[in-house]
Amino acid sequence: xxxxxxxxxxxxxxxxxxxxxxxxxxxxxxxxxxxxxxxxxxxxxxxxxxxxxxxxxxxxxxxxxxxxxxxxxxxxxxxxxxxxxxxxxxxxxxxxxxxxxxxxxxxxxxxxxxxxxxxxxxxxxxxxxxxxxxxxxxxxxxxxxxxxxxxxxxxxxxxxxxxxxxxxxxxxxxxxxxxxxxxxxxxxxxxxxxxxxxxxxxxxxxxxxxxxxxxxxxxxxxxxxxxxxxxxxxxxxxxxxxxxxxxxxxxxxxxxxxxxxxxxxxxxxxxxxxxxxxxxxxxxxxxxxxxxxxxxxxxxxxxxxxxxxxxxxxxxxxxxxxxxxxxxxxxxxxxxxxxxxxxxxxxxxxxxxxxxxxxxxxxxxxxxxxxxxxxxxxxxxxxxxxxxxxxxxxxxxxxxxxxxxxxxxxxxxxxxxxxxx
Amino acid sequence: xxxxxxxxxxxxxxxxxxxxxxxxxxxxxxxxxxxxxxxxxxxxxxxxxxxxxxxxxxxxxxxxxxxxxxxxxxxxxxxxxxxxxxxxxxxxxxxxxxxxxxxxxxxxxxxxxxxxxxxxxxxxxxxxxxxxxxxxxxxxxxxxxxxxxxxxxxxxxxxxxxxxxxxxxxxxxxxxxxxxx
Numbered sequence: 001x002x003x004x005x006x007x008x009x010x011x012x013x014x015x016x017x018x019x020x021x022x023x024x025x026x027x028x029x030x031x032x033x034x035x036x037x038x039x040x041x042x043x044x045x046x047x048x049x050x051x052x053x054x055x056x057x058x059x060x061x062x063x064x065x066x067x068x069x070x071x072x073x074x075x076x077x078x079x080x081x082x083x084x085x086x087x088x089x090x091x092x093x094x095x096x097x098x099x100x101x102x103x104x105x106x107x108x109x110x111x112x113x114x115x116x117x118x119x120x121x122x123x124x125x126x127x128x129x130x131x132x133x134x135x136x137x138x139x140x141x142x143x144x145x146x147x148x149x150x151x152x153x154x155x156x157x158x159x160x161x162x163x164x165x166x167x168x169x170x171x172x173x174x175x176x177x178x179x180x181x182x183x184x185x186x187x188x189x190x191x192x193x194x195x196x197x198x199x200x201x202x203x204x205x206x207x208x209x210x211x212x213x214x215x216x217x218x219x220x221x222x223x224x225x226x227x228x229x230x231x232x233x234x235x236x237x238x239x240x241x242x243x244x245x246x247x248x249x250x251x252x253x254x255x256x257x258x259x260x261x262x263x264x265x266x267x268x269x270x271x272x273x274x275x276x277x278x279x280x281x282x283x284x285x286x287x288x289x290x291x292x293x294x295x296x297x298x299x300x301x302x303x304x305x306x307x308x309x310x311x312x313x314x315x316x317x318x319x320x321x322x323x324x325x326x327x328x329x330x331x332x333x334x335x336x337x338x339x340x341x342x343x344x345x346x347x348x349x350x351x352x353x354x355x356x357x358x359x360x361x362x363x364x365x366x367x368x369x370x371x372x373x374x375x376x377x378x379x380x381x382x383x384x385x386x387x388x389x390x391x392x393x394x395x396x397x398x399x400x401x402x403x404x405x406x407x408x409x410x411x412x413x414x415x416x417x418x419x420x421x
Numbered sequence: 422x423x424x425x426x427x428x429x430x431x432x433x434x435x436x437x438x439x440x441x442x443x444x445x446x447x448x449x450x451x452x453x454x455x456x457x458x459x460x461x462x463x464x465x466x467x468x469x470x471x472x473x474x475x476x477x478x479x480x481x482x483x484x485x486x487x488x489x490x491x492x493x494x495x496x497x498x499x500x501x502x503x504x505x506x507x508x509x510x511x512x513x514x515x516x517x518x519x520x521x522x523x524x525x526x527x528x529x530x531x532x533x534x535x536x537x538x539x540x541x542x543x544x545x546x547x548x549x550x551x552x553x554x555x556x557x558x559x560x561x562x563x564x565x566x567x568x569x570x571x572x573x574x575x576x577x578x579x580x581x582x583x584x585x586x587x588x589x590x591x592x593x594x595x596x597x598x599x600x601x602x
Binding site: 305307308 | 587
């Protein structure tokens with residue numbers, strides 16, 4: 001049952017795709033309403049002879065002309081026709097819609113001449129002809145060369161990369177391209193369908209010809225690959241470039257969201273931080289960054305108290321201690337390195353719960369995931385006081401509360417995600 | 422970019438202002454009005470001489486009938502499996518304000534979960550508790566029987582704390598009884 005429904009749906013969809021395609025082919029010929037397929041209509045001998053005969057001959061020249069088509073009956077435009085005698089080149093012309101004509105000196109009448117027809121997309125035809133004093137008609141077919149539309153998409157990780165310099169080398173030919181980015185299409189849509197893609201039409205001398213593809217982009221390791229024409233399947237090649245050791249340019253700004261888990265803190269604290277830093281954009285100070293850091297520690301403390309004789313109770317409470325303040329970072333390893341660019345620094349945090357300045361030294365490193373996103377690992381020390389609530393049991397009502405100021409030395413290792421720009 | 426930054430800062434601000442909202446309980450008939458109920462169902466007990474006493478418990482709360490007991494009564498309630506629980510007997514009605522008993526000096530007997538009970542939780546005999554004077558429990562001796570100094574009418578109540586012992590979470594109605602002999 002389902003198979004049947006699938007077949008019907010497939011049939012409907014194939015119809016949707018097929019009909020417009022037919023229409024495009026027919027109407028693109030420009031012969032609206034005419035059923036003649038012009039591309040396949042070959043000129044007959046009389047038409048060719050008329051074309052050659054209309055050549056205005058100089059002196060006693062004799063006319064040579066004809067029609068060059070491919071084995072698929074397509075007229076070949078811009079094919080080069082060369083006629084040689086023993087003494088060398090005596091005539092040369094280019095085909096127009098497959099037709100050509102030229103005059104040669106009558107001295108070469110009835111002599112064996114050599115004819116060379118060449119076109120970059122077809123195999124060269126090298127043959128001999130015997131000229132006729134009235135008119136020499138040549139009709140021949142050329143064998144097309146192996147031709148491919150080489151297509152590829154360049155990635156960095158799983159992101160398509162635009163603006164990659166692509167060099168496709170084939171024997172002595174070099175094609176220089178750039179991968180596409182997104183663009184506004186004809187209907188004013190932001191089109192990213194071809195993001196990171198390149199394409200080039202290549203014609204081989206032999207199917208076993210080699211081609212090499214060189215990719216280059218700032219911030220990426222150069223990439224080279226080689227293949228043979230006949231190895232290319234026709235599908236879009238997905239090529240992954242690797243990131244270089246250094247970023248293409250030193251990122252000036254970064255926003256960092258950091259989180260420390262209880263297992264990465266000495267006091268089983270949670271830690272959350274949001275920071276913004278800007279590198280000083282001066283040659284000598286390119287390793288110093290200033291910014292602002294807001295962070296908070298979530299500390300869970302347990303206090304015990306005696307209730308009835310022999311019965312102990314404990315109360316867990318969470319304390320949120322927030323800080324905000326300016327920060328300074330000094331990069332020990334240059335910030336344009338992709339891996340393990342490391343820094344030391346400090347936040348001069350103002351405690352939000354009560355006015356108290358706290359010095360929070362940090363040491364950290366970061367690891368880039370792509371061009372503008374990085375993971376950071378940071379060790380932060382902070383020392384501050386918390387007013388811990390303690391209880392005195394009251395057997396005739398709620399417990400009495402009192403606070404005890406306790407000093408805490410906190411060290412945590414936090415993990416962050418960083419966006420640079 | 423600016424929008425994203427505003428969203429992140431807003432979320433951080435909200436997180437910093439988070440606090441646990443506690444549900445307010447209001448049971449006006451309980452001794453601690455902001456607590457959950459400990460039920461005292463009707464029960465019977467017998468004294469050492471074999472005389473039986475019937476206690477109405479919660480059912481007698483709205484009636485003018487006062488339970489009559491001997492001078493060493495037994496107290497029973499529906500067990501809730503609580504760690505910190507106490508039963509008190511006072512010579513006058515207990516007054517509670519801000520979740521604390523004001524007239525502690527009127528309490529003359531107390532049992533708590535650090536002491537023994539009948540064998541099943543939710544039952545204590547008078548002898549398992551201790552006498553109290555000015556809020557101090559006398560653990561050194563058995564309790565003085567009730568009905569001394571011509572006082573015959575007493576109030577009793579039960580309450581229990583949360584697991585951390587910081588807040589009274591359960592309580593019963595304050596019930597009255599009259600001591601004979």
